Amino acid sequence: MAVFLHGGSPRSPRLTHPWQLSVLSVSVLARSCLGGISEDTAVGVIRFGRRGWNDAVEPHPVLDLAELLGAPPGIWLGRPGGARPEVTLVGHSMGGRAALWAAARHRVDRLVLLAPWLESSDPIPGPDTREVVIVHGTGDAVTSPQRSAALADRLATTRGVGQFVPLKGATHWLVDAWGRWVDAITTALAD
Numbered sequence: 001m002a003v004f005l006h007g008g009s010p011r012s013p014r015l016t017h018p019w020q021l022s023v024l025s026v027s028v029l030a031r032s033c034l035g036g037i038s039e040d041t042a043v044g045v046i047r048f049g050r051r052g053w054n055d056a057v058e059p060h061p062v063l064d065l066a067e068l069l070g071a072p073p074g075i076w077l078g079r080p081g082g083a084r085p086e087v088t089l090v091g092h093s094m095g096g097r098a099a100l101w102a103a104a105r106h107r108v109d110r111l112v113l114l115a116p117w118l119e120s121s122d123p124i125p126g127p128d129t130r131e132v133v134i135v136h137g138t139g140d141a142v143t144s145p146q147r148s149a150a151l152a153d154r155l156a157t158t159r160g161v162g163q164f165v166p167l168k169g170a171t172h173w174l175v176d177a178w179g180r181w182v183d184a185i186t187t188a189l190a191d
Helices: 021-036 060-069 094-105 145-159 174-190
Strands: 002-005 043-046 088-092 110-114 131-137 162-167
Touching (some): 002 094, 021 043, 021 088, 021 174, 088 174, 094 110, 145 162
Parallel strands (some): 002 088, 088 110, 110 131, 131 162
């Protein structure tokens, strides 16, 4: 199962709506990736309740993911008593940061972080996370490609799970290099 997570802002208590650009772009991105991944992989999009991160200890997006990741295994596929599927979180910007935090607190098998918003105090994924692919445009002026590369290097060195994929010239916004973002995601999901 691949769950796509949209971006947001550092602070905003406003409710998230399906027509927001960050939500729409990640929803279309998820659909664009369908042709390049296994038919056995269920794909979904989570819409966070609030637009902002809002809290340093219990951020809203992380709480939203806790509801999903803490659900009984059978709930995942609508079959009580069913096995929990392998979980990949694909997060853009704030969604990437939320995915990283969620993987530190819950079982997440794989992370694909797209131009993630990273801070030095952010946790690292737990031992269940066996792969972390960080894709970042080298022309990003919103979030730091250098922090992404450093995190990937740290995870590769300490746990053998980090990989950095630079997209030359791409900015923070997915639309400027759409095909390259899709290719990077489908490659990560196919491995």
